[in-house]
Amino acid sequence: MRHVQAPDPLSRAFFARSPIVVAEALLGTLVCHRLSGDGLLTATIEEVEAYFGPADLASHARAGRTARTRPMFGPPGHAYVYRLYGVHWAFNVVAHEPGEDAGAVLVRAVLPVAGVEAQRLRRARPHDRVERLGAGPGRVCQALGITGDDSGRDLTAGAPLWIAPPPFARDDDESREVLVGPRVNVAYAGEWADRPYRLGLAGSPALSRPFVTPSPDGRADSRPARHHRR
DNA sequence: TGATTGATGTACT
DNA sequence: GTACATCAATCAC
Numbered sequence: 001m002r003h004v005q006a007p008d009p010l011s012r013a014f015f016a017r018s019p020i021v022v023a024e025a026l027l028g029t030l031v032c033h034r035l036s037g038d039g040l041l042t043a044t045i046e047e048v049e050a051y052f053g054p055a056d057l058a059s060h061a062r063a064g065r066t067a068r069t070r071p072m073f074g075p076p077g078h079a080y081v082y083r084l085y086g087v088h089w090a091f092n093v094v095a096h097e098p099g100e101d102a103g104a105v106l107v108r109a110v111l112p113v114a115g116v117e118a119q120r121l122r123r124a125r126p127h128d129r130v131e132r133l134g135a136g137p138g139r140v141c142q143a144l145g146i147t148g149d150d151s152g153r154d155l156t157a158g159a160p161l162w163i164a165p166p167p168f169a170r171d172d173d174e175s176r177e178v179l180v181g182p183r184v185n186v187a188y189a190g191e192w193a194d195r196p197y198r199l200g201l202a203g204s205p206a207l208s209r210p211f212v213t214p215s216p217d218g219r220a221d222s223r224p225a226r227h228h229r230r
Numbered sequence: 231t232g233a234t235t236g237a238t239g240t241a242c243t
Numbered sequence: 244g245t246a247c248a249t250c251a252a253t254c255a256c
Contacts, residue, residue, distance in 0.1 A: 049237065058237070060252095068252060085238050086250030092237090106237055124240075138238050148251095185237060208238095233255075243245075 006032065006040060007164035012156050015076035015095045019050035019103040022076075022095035023199050024178060026105055028166035030113065031091075033144045034159045038118040041144050043110035043134055044167065047200040047207050049183045051092070053102040058189035061102035071152045072102045079161060080104050081141070081151035088138030091146045093155060093163065108184070108198070110134035111206045112143060113167065119143040131205035139208075177202035179211040 051059040071080040080092040096103030180196045
């Protein structure tokens with residue numbers, strides 16, 4: 001396999017902003033995981049969700065600081081990994097402004113870049129198309145080999161797990177356009193369930209599911225919500 | 231000490 | 244479209 005120069009990690013300051021700002025900034029960036037045996041696995045972030053502090057009824061921080069959620073209340077730029085439905089892992093990046101107590105960005109979908117075959121073999125369904133290997137929070141962790149052991153890890157310190165700036169220019173396609181919608185499966189969160197905190201790259205083949213915005217009459221709109229160009 | 235609950239994915243009809 | 248695996252964290256006694 002071709003040797004790949006490991007890119008530098010994003011700085012602490014990148015993550016020390018509002019979760020929704022960090023969420024949008026993370027689109028197109030590169031998750032890097034160096035694993036003994038598989039070498040360097042990388043994938044671009046295609047879809048994210050922002051979660052705020054205790055006031056956000058959809059956020060794990062709503063219950064306050066617990067053993068599980070401790071990383072969310074810690075310094076920005078660390079990983080928060082938790083078990084979902086007792087089956088899957090989900091990968092978050094801790095992000096909040098200085099002075100705020102908690103916040104994180106859930107990585108819902110990635111597109112494998114380096115170590116694609118290794119990522120394929122890690123998946124329960126290795127026959128999936130590359131574009132679908134990381135299309136969902138659980139799939140992200142399976143493909144990249146991220147587990148609960150990584151929770152609390154500093155993502156700004158480089159190997160073994162870090163996030164690097166976008167590796168590709170996206171000037172000439174519509175992937176720079178950002179889709180916006182409500183977060184997935186947080187209906188229990190009252191008014192917070194409807195807030196537009198799910199972001200994705202328009203035209204990405206790796207989205208976990210389509211973006212659909214509710215229209216004022218309550219029916220689903222057939223067109224995805226469009227955001228400004230970046 | 232026991233019961234419920236998910237920021238889901240996969241297999242199956 | 245529906246069923247269900249599978250379990251840590253959390254909450255109700």
